[in-house]
Amino acid sequence: MNAPAPQALTLFDLDGTLIPNDSDHAFGSFMVQIGWADGAEWQARNDEFYAQYQAGCLDLNAYIEFATSVWRRRPAAEALAARERFMAEVMAPLIGDNARALVQRHADAGDLLAIVTATNEFVTAPIAAAFGVPHLIAVRLERDGQGQCTGRIDGVPSFQAGKIERVQQWLAGLGRQWQDFERVNFYSDSINDLPLLELVSHPVATNPTPALADIASTRGWPQLNLFA
Template sequence: MNLTLFDLDGTLLPTDSDHAFGEFLVRIGWADGGEFKRRNDEFYAQYLEGRLDIDAYVRFCTAPWRDRDPAEIAAAQARFIDEYARPSLHPAALDLVRGHLDAGDVVAVVTATNDFVTRPIASLFGVRTLIATELERDAFGRATGSIRGVPAFRDGKITRVRQWLADAGRTLADFERSTFYSDSTNDLPLLELVSHPVATNPGDGLRAVARERGWPILDLFA
C-alpha cells in the first residue's frame, strides 16, 4: 500500500488559491481594491518568504465574507470555483493525481489554505481526503476568523497527517512508499518525513534543496 500526498497551491494549481480568492473578493466588491489588495499581496509575499503569521492571515482573509448571509457566501464560493478553479486545472496535474488514484494509493491533498476555499478544489481533482487549515465555526456554522485546531502549515502538516492516519488506525510505517509533492520550502518538514519527496514546480529555494539532496524535480506546468 502506498501513501501519496499533494500540496495544492503552486503544486497542483499554477497559482495560489488563497491569494486568488482575495483578488476575487475585490473583483466582486466585497473587499477594498486598495488597502485589502495591498495587505493580501503583503501576506502572500510573507508566505513565499516563509514568515507568514497564519492566524493573522486567516483573520484578515475571512473578514470580508464571514458575516454575510450564508446563501450569499455559498454563491460566491461557487462562482469562484467556476471562474477560477476550473479554468486553472492543468491536464498534467489532473493526470498525475489520477494515476495515483487509479493505482490504488491512499491519496490526500494537504494544504495550508483554508478548507472553505480548498474543499471544492480538491473535489475537482477527484480527491476525497482534504487536510487543510480548518476555519473555526460558531454554533450557527459561521466562520469566526480563527483557526480550528492545528493549521496545516509547515510542521503542522506533519501533525495533521499523523492525526488523520491515526484516526484510520495507521501510521506512516504501514505504507511501503510515502510520497509528497510540493513546490515550497514551507513544506520541508513533511518533504523530509516521507520516503519519496518530489519537488514539484519548485521555487528557487526548494529547487536548490532538491538538487543538493538528490530529490526528483517535477515541472508540471513547463
C-alpha cells in the same frame, strides 16, 4: 471480503503544486473583483501576506482573520454562491491536464490520496473535489454555536511542521500510521513544506521555488514541472 489496504500513501500540496497559483491569494483578489473587499488597500494587504508566505514567515493566524473577514459575516448562501463563482471563473480553468494525470496515476495505482494544504477548507474543498481527491487536510476554520466562522483557526493548522501532525491525526482516524505504508510520496513546490518533504520516503519537488529547487538538487530529490 474487504479490499486490501493501500500500500502507498500519496500526499499533494495544492497551491503552486497542482494549480499554478495560490488559491487563497486568488480568492482574496476575487473578493475585490466582486466588490466585497475594499479595492486597492485590501489588495495591497493581501499581497503583503502572500509575500510573507513565499518568504516562509507568514503569521497564519493574522492572515486567516484578514482573509475570512470579507465573507464570514455574510449569509452562508451568499458566501457559498461566491465560492461557486470563484471555482467556475478562476480555479477550474487552471486545473491542467498534467496535474490531473498525476493524481489519476496514483489513484489508478490504488494509493491512499490526500491534498494537504495551508489554505483554509472553505476555499479548497471544491478544488480537491475537482481533482477527485477524496481526502482534504486543510486549515480548519473555527465556528461559533451558530456555525459562523469566527476568523480563528480550529486546532493545529496544516502549515509547515503542522502538516505532519495533521496527517498523523488523519491517518490515526483511519486506523493507520506512517509505518503501514511501503512508500509515502509528497509533491510540493514550497520550502514551507520542507518538514514533511524531509519525513516522507519519496519527496518530489514539484514546480519548485528557487529555494526548494536548490535543496532538491543538493539532496538528489526528483523535480517535476507540471506547468511547462
